[in-house]
Amino acid sequence: MGEAKRRSSNDKFFGKIPKSIEMRGIVVSPPLEIDGTRLFARMSNLHPQELRFSLLFWDKLVWPSSRSIHFASGPDEIFLESAGILTRPDYTFDGDGATGIALGQIQAFIDFNEKNPGAWSLSQGEDSLLIKNGFSQISAGTSLELHRAIPIPKYDVPLAEILEFKHRRRDELLYFRHHLESLIPSLSNANRREDIDTAIQKIDAACADLVKVGREYQFPMYLSNLKANLSISPSKLVPSSLAGFAVGNSFGLTAASAAAGLAAIGSMIEIKADINFRSAKKEVSPFKYVYRIHNEL
Template identity: 30%
Template sequence: MRGVVISNVELLGIKRYRSSRYLDPIKLRQYLLYWDKIDYPECVDPDGFFESLDSPEINFLERANVLKRTKVNIKPRSSRVYEPYFIKAQLTAFKLNNELEKGCWTLAQSNAELLLPKEDAVLTRNLEVDLFQCLPIPSQEVSLADILLFKEHRRDELLEFRSLLDNLYLEIIASGDPDRVKVKNIEQLQQKLIEINSIMSESRIKRLMGNLKIEVNVSDMILKTAGAIGAATLFHFPVGVSAALGFASSFINVKSEFGLKPTSIPEGMKDYAYLYYAHKNLV
């Protein structure tokens, strides 16, 4: 089982946030397709500071036992700024879930950079895997029930995609020749993305090509070792198939960068953050 803790907060700029009354329907479909369980934490305050953020789609997924709402008790200050509390609730739920199911839960946000409170984060060098305009995502027109049915019928392909992501960074870290390992694993990952896109087309699922950045936790010792990660590398999709299948502008990037990570990451956990950001037109 792999679960994801989500938030309705979007970063607009330095100390500028935006939260929505309802979850973005496309983001919700992303989470539903690629994850087994979703936790959408709920801030709870006795004085009624926080409104309920339920919706028909959230209620449907709760009844389907796919989504849950971890209740996080938060005593707000007098300010009417909600967003920092929602992020605090996300981190609290992330910690609680991983205490129950160690290493099975990650964070997801709709930002290009992970948004974390200073007191709950540490700046570190991470391994990043960036999928640019190559992640097939069901469009808003696709019902949640149809996505659940698709997952049931195509579970093996989706699990293989997850396994390829896991193997990519595990093999890069373990290899003495990271550039060669990256080429081999990226080619396999590209083929799997093309396959998922094709089977979604066969199932008549309208979709977008979205972006996904995965932030991976690796030790400082590994990152300080010369050549341990290799140079930042762009991998474009094969020319012969990319244009016809909607991957003409797509690429996968693997690099090492500085970024924030939660202080509450369980020991041994690797992929701790999945950042789904801007999508493009329907294909």
């Protein structure tokens, strides 16, 4: 039996994940709310839950530092810095501290994404960065939200165990990431409703695989939502020739629901118009991620 045939019969991911998978990185922040020139900091370190979410799905983390308002690394951050996973480049801007922190986050995303187009994203949400105004355009982008379909390690899981999980379950993680990122090009190139259904089925299978391995592993995980924002206008998402599809639709994820033990279709994906950062380029890869926890698996 040839090597390719042997692998295809023993590895369910063989041929389904591109041979060349690029690094993916995310710009992270402590729980900060920025409203104009006002800054409210709930913590001075990265939130433990945010850090574990970011570590599970991304290869590199960047936490911009600033000489005007400095947040020192804690034990978790120092551990990841020593492992070469987290870096803290300086992004100091003149003017008020709140605007400087916001500019630092966005400029770090722009700089790193220019070096590796489509490979970097921003983390936002209650446990990360919330920018109230001044940097976004309403209804200029599109969001994909996976409801009750993603396992996330609990806030107190040791970081070393998450790294071990990533090593052992690399294929499932890459398979999920590949199909999440491929969903928008699949929709944009769809000619039939069956093409959309096929793309949804693939992300459904990827979510189900993640939920299954999350249930099997030793440390506790939450069942969560994952929202990915893209800079593509919803009007350009699906060809106008494709009748019967409209942004705002929800699609049931039956395999993910079954894996999570949810009644009926408890997991779903929602596609809708959303914000876009003014400085974001028109990339098909998500530029911003937000998660929301539901319950423990």
